Amino acid sequence: MAEADELLHQLRHQHFYELRHAKVFDAMRMLRIDNHSCEVRILVEWLTTKGHMEECGGLAYVAGLPEASAGIFSFSEYLAVLRDKAHRRWLLAKSCELTAMASQAEVTMEETQQRLAELFDATHRNTGKALIEIITPKEARAFEADPSDFLVGNGLIARDQFVTIGGEPGCGKSRLATTLAVAMARGNGSWQGYPVRSQGRTLILQTENKGTRLKEEFAAVPADFDDFIRVSKTLPSGLAFSNSDFRRELTRLFEKWPFELLVVDPWNDVVAEEAQGDYAEALLNIQRCFQGKKMPATLIVAHLRKPRADASGRRKSGRELLHELSGSLKLGSTSRTVFAVQPASYSMDDDRIVFEVAKANDADPDWLKEYGTRSAWHRRNAAFEACRDFDWDEWMNPGQPNAEKRAVTLEMFQTAFRATQRHGMKKGELVREIAERFEVGESTVWRAIKGDGYGRKWIDEAGGVVALKEEFR
Numbered sequence: 001m002a003e004a005d006e007l008l009h010q011l012r013h014q015h016f017y018e019l020r021h022a023k024v025f026d027a028m029r030m031l032r033i034d035n036h037s038c039e040v041r042i043l044v045e046w047l048t049t050k051g052h053m054e055e056c057g058g059l060a061y062v063a064g065l066p067e068a069s070a071g072i073f074s075f076s077e078y079l080a081v082l083r084d085k086a087h088r089r090w091l092l093a094k095s096c097e098l099t100a101m102a103s104q105a106e107v108t109m110e111e112t113q114q115r116l117a118e119l120f121d122a123t124h125r126n127t128g129k130a131l132i133e134i135i136t137p138k139e140a141r142a143f144e145a146d147p148s149d150f151l152v153g154n155g156l157i158a159r160d161q162f163v164t165i166g167g168e169p170g171c172g173k174s175r176l177a178t179t180l181a182v183a184m185a186r187g188n189g190s191w192q193g194y195p196v197r198s199q200g201r202t203l204i205l206q207t208e209n210k211g212t213r214l215k216e217e218f219a220a221v222p223a224d225f226d227d228f229i230r231v232s233k234t235l236p237s238g239l240a241f242s243n244s245d246f247r248r249e250l251t252r253l254f255e256k257w258p259f260e261l262l263v264v265d266p267w268n269d270v271v272a273e274e275a276q277g278d279y280a281e282a283l284l285n286i287q288r289c290f291q292g293k294k295m296p297a298t299l300i301v302a303h304l305r306k307p308r309a310d311a312s313g314r315r316k317s318g319r320e321l322l323h324e325l326s327g328s329l330k331l332g333s334t335s336r337t338v339f340a341v342q343p344a345s346y347s348m349d350d351d352r353i354v355f356e357v358a359k360a361n362d363a364d365p366d367w368l369k370e371y372g373t374r375s376a377w378h379r380r381n382a383a384f385e386a387c388r389d390f391d392w393d394e395w396m397n398p399g400q401p402n403a404e405k406r407a408v409t410l411e412m413f414q415t416a417f418r419a420t421q422r423h424g425m426k427k428g429e430l431v432r433e434i435a436e437r438f439e440v441g442e443s444t445v446w447r448a449i450k451g452d453g454y455g456r457k458w459i460d461e462a463g464g465v466v467a468l469k470e471e472f473r
Contacts, residue, residue, distance in 0.1 A: 200260030
């Protein structure tokens, strides 16, 4: 049925010159909306019940359609013919209409402009690219994401999605994009602590790094991954998505070497910071490069203003960081996922960064709670290295005396499992149970049970589920 849905989604009523076939197509669409199969027996029953059988040519004609139709393996060629013929019919009809307008005694410029605008709209409908596509609530409820679209995590980074990494200069944004490309080439493992779901190709369009820096950037990338990554040299015209020639060149690259991830680095070379009114147009121009195809996940590398603390001296985090993005109103709202990268300190000797998910609209909330939204790392030329002993209290409340820190104890673990009457639970559930029951910070509990935390000696873990070791129950 999923295969049938995919094929039906590419067809349009106006593709069919034969009205009987258009009626059959409409009937099949209705069957799928009601979650029925499109096999001939069910199709015949539906057409008969609705009184449409004669309009579709009768029982014998409908029953013989499977033998006369294109098979699934020749569908793409069949679809191309349908679209071409439909387009030509449309052109012939509209040329007759324009000829008739030209022969009228009086025709004003305003009437001509209005009709041409209507024809433009009709062109989109005729080619299957409706300006406004609508669905029913039932269709919305029936939607299921294609698992192959997920690149990192459960919807954290996915195809047909804008993602932004925002950070201050020099904190490792471009290197994070490179490590993501390497993780995509590997197709497994993790990136910044989040599981990589798919193997895929990455194209990095960048304007800042030249030969020496690119050599340094890719020195640690295994040669086995060379077929999965492409990077631009410095671009003479910059990231000129407003230039139709530039867009066509990117479209040609995509058709010749299809990629699942596009990196745009840096965003301020696409739109100047003072021209924020052009942000919407710039994002639309990127989408235009992949019109008619599923857009690759598009990672935008942007600047993050130096985040200011709030009135109480607490450092901003989470969604508050969206307001620190350059052009945040459009860039932050259009991106389905936003990562914020901040240096742990402004010392040149400190290689630590804080990596935070500021927005994740398409990610499963329970999954995100389990994996967490904030982590600390050491910058490395290859994959970043996790920082296990980061002082989160000092980070969130810089320069302020820390409140008395409470360690997570074995008794807290034992009480949490006994209170819930469960032998095992997901890490996120255990963290919340201990944090709420004993008024301990969640970050403190996470530090105890993640990686080589001191609480690991009391628990076993299998498949993301943790349980107390036998001797501590």
